[in-house]
Amino acid sequence: MNIQVRSGDTLWYYSNLFNVSLQLILDSNQQVDPSGLMIGQTIKIPGYQTTTYTIQRGDTFWKIASQRRLAVDALALLNPGINPRQLQIGQTIRIPVRVTYRVVDGNQPYDYQLLLRDLNDLTDIYPFVRTETIGKSVMGKDLTELQIGRGNKIVHWNGAFHGNEWITTAVIMQFLNDYLLALTNKETIRGLDIRPYYDQVTVSIVPMVDPDGVDLSLNGPPEGRFGEEALRINNGSTDFSGWKANIRGVDLNNQYPAKWDVEAARKPKEPAPRDFPGYQPLTEPEAVAMAELAGKRQFEKMLAFHTQGEVIYWGYEGLEPPRAFTIVQEFQRVSGYEPIRYVDSYAGYKDWFVKVYRRPGFTVELGQGVNPLPLSQFDEIYQETLGIFLASLYM
Structure with missing residues (x-):
């Protein structure tokens, strides 16, 4: 106002x-x-x-x-x-x-246009939210980072590294709305007074890392060469609901130089709806933007939200700091999700972050079932994840 x-x-x-x-x-x-x-x-x-x-x-x-x-x-x-x-x-x-009510309704198919509308509404009502374009997708969509808070400790959340995991963006945006409501109305969330954390913590959020993939998964192929190539990669099928990659058929969470060669040896050798790690690390603009952001912000901890499995991956090659175990135990307590230290999967953003910065990094797998998860799970997922968001502020 x-x-x-x-x-x-x-x-x-x-x-x-x-x-x-x-x-x-x-x-x-x-x-x-x-x-x-x-x-x-x-x-x-x-x-x-x-x-x-x-x-x-x-x-x-x-x-x-x-x-x-x-x-x-x-x-x-x-x-x-x-x-x-x-x-x-x-x-x-x-x-x-x-304003005492949410303007974000995460419980709906959440594509890039809906994200832009909600970002516009939130930054209009809450002008202390800072936004920065950290890069562009293959198709030229802005990759937006939001920052809330004044603290030197920077906590990062991201969602929708994979197109068919768009529900993670919806969960992040709805929590962001609740966080802003609590700040401006001097309310608590689950009994936690969050106002002190505004001064102690800066939250960095990239709610949708793969907007082209999200739109492809939800809305089908766009007109033009990108849509035509996606159809070819998808073997002519117009059903893109399970599409995991970016618009060029590269899995953005297999793009990082953390045992990338191990993944490349056992994953698809050419663009595919899922799992192709690229012809070399960091070829895709979305993956590059996220790597550069980590270097610029120097996150104190990083949480990458994915689906599914109700587990939290928190280790990489023994390079994770000891406090990562304490943090993930709290995440387990507030969500019921199972911590898993090591898994035979590499080249992800969490792996690379832990390898390079030796700081706590977590891949949080929301919900159960087959991607894309149905919206019938949204409310349950949101309540489970709420505690993780809050714990990432105070741990």
């Missing part, structure tokens, strides 16, 4: 007027000098939207404010050209509305 500065206003006053953390207001207006506000300057108030109201007979600012549990000055601030003592029937005013 945008407001305009009046004479004598301060950000501290807005914080009290709307009952929003001053730090969240400061972080939503990073280009503003809080000690030198100028009359007419636009200020963003996080956690609010506006609605319009048509004046009825007997209405006053005081009555409207009382009915909506608002301060009268909040109405005056949003309606600077209106004299509250001379309201006219039929006149339209703006009313601030605190």
Whole structure:
């Protein structure tokens, strides 16, 4: 919600007027000098939207404010050209509305266009969320990273490394919405006060690593050469629901130089709907963008969300730090997922992250069954994963 500065206003006053953390207001207006506000300057108030109201007979600012549990000055601030003592029937005013509800509904087929819509809505309501384009997919779609928080400890989550695992993006985005709601409404999640973690932790999120693969899995082949090549790779079948790779038929989670040669020797030798590791490591722009992001951000820990199996892979060649075991035990406690230290599978993002940075990295396999997992599992998966998201902040 945008407001305009009046004479004598301060950000501290807005914080009290709307009952929003001053730090969240400061972080939503990073280009503003809080000690030198100028009359007419636009200020963003996080956690609010506006609605319009048509004046009825007997209405006053005081009555409207009382009915909506608002301060009268909040109405005056949003309606600077209106004299509250001379309201006219039929006149339209703006009313601030605190957002206390989700705008993200993860329980639906979650493609790239839905992600963009939700990202736009969330960053509009919560302007303290920072976004950065870290690269582009093969087809030129933006790969978006979000950052929330002020802490030096950077915790990273990512989803949809595989096209047919798009439900992981939906889970991440719904939790992100709940996290932002808790911050702006001063609420807890499962009894945990998350406001201190905003100051202690910066959360880095890439909700959809493989947008081309997700769209292909959900919506079928696009027009043009990429769609034609995908059809050829898929042996002419128009059923792409099980497609795991990117649009070029490369498995992005087999693209990393962590025993890549072992995987290449036993996996498909040419582009395929799943498991082809590429002709060499880091050939695909999506995989390269994620590798560069890890180097730039220096994550304290990393969680890659996949499906399925209800297990958490947490080791690589004995290079994982001892604290990784403590962390994964907490993940198990809050989710019921089984920790597995080693598995005969390599060249994944988690493997490479542990190998290069010697920091805790986890591949979290959500749900049970055959990919793509049905949306009938969404609510259960979300509740299981909720504890993992929270534990990654405090562990």
